[in-house]
Amino acid sequence: MTTTHKKIRLPSPITDTVILNPGAHIFLRPHALQFGMDATRSGIVELPDYLCQPLVHIFHRLRQPMRKDYLLDQLGAIGMDRYSAKVLLNELLTLGVLHSCTQLPHIAVIGRGVATTATIRLLNDLGFPIIRLNAQENTALVLANIDPDTPLVLINELIHMAELANIVGKFTTIIPANIIDGRILIGPTRIHGTGPCPYCLVLRLHDQDPYWHEIMSQKTSHINADPLTHIALASQVCALVANLYLPTPAPGLPTRTIKPHRLIHFGAYGHGSSWRIMSTHPLCVECFNFRQQQTQPQSLIPARRISRP
Incomplete structure (x- = not known):
């Protein structure tokens, strides 16, 4: 599939x-x-x-x-x-x-590694057709050829978000998921055109730590984490996708629809779980451009992007 x-x-x-x-x-x-x-x-x-x-x-x-x-x-x-x-x-x-x-929509899953493989396998088992990267494909070229209305799942792509922001920001439904220091961070969620883009998270992290980009530039694409953390990420991401497009898995279970602006933070071993609402970063040029496409032209908002040194 x-x-x-x-x-x-x-x-x-x-x-x-x-x-x-x-x-x-x-x-x-x-x-x-x-x-x-x-x-x-x-x-x-x-x-x-x-x-x-x-x-x-x-x-x-x-x-x-x-x-x-x-x-x-x-x-x-x-x-x-x-x-x-x-x-x-x-x-x-x-x-x-x-x-x-x-008829279930295609889901674009971008990423490499254990968590990505597990996510693709689970989504396939749920009946979703998958658009994925082949081993040698360029991520930006693949994204550029996917319709922006296709739901997009990004697995451990935070390190590349400065380069991918312009293309990723055009998608109407985005569920990013990353492993940071052994904990799982899902979001911010954009659902059917509402919510921030993944680059907003980069800007928020840079606001918290002005050396964030310098730290990230030293990291490799390979994510070191124990197998349970990879599987926990995949399971939660697939549950969010399923809640968007599938009925409840059994009669009597409450319906939980994923909402935009959500940032979910948890550990695979149950060491604290929390979520909060994350708004669009006021200086995100990608979200500004996205809103311009969705609505009438508005007054120019200052925007910035962190570029690699």
């Missing part, structure tokens, strides 16, 4: 087709069906006994996508009238037992 880079537009939902939530498990109970082991959280639908067992067979077939009109016909074939069948379908969609099938 991994693909090379090319111009790609985001697809539209396939709203007339439904599928059973992969985390839904179907259980018979007296006069009802239960969709999950924990009755306090799972959806329970009360039904006449003569419908319960036939419905179990239909739901097992819903492990594969099924058109809504065909599903309604199947419900009618076991004795449900059309109105009751539509009510049941809407109730199951509301509970999260069923969900509308959606």
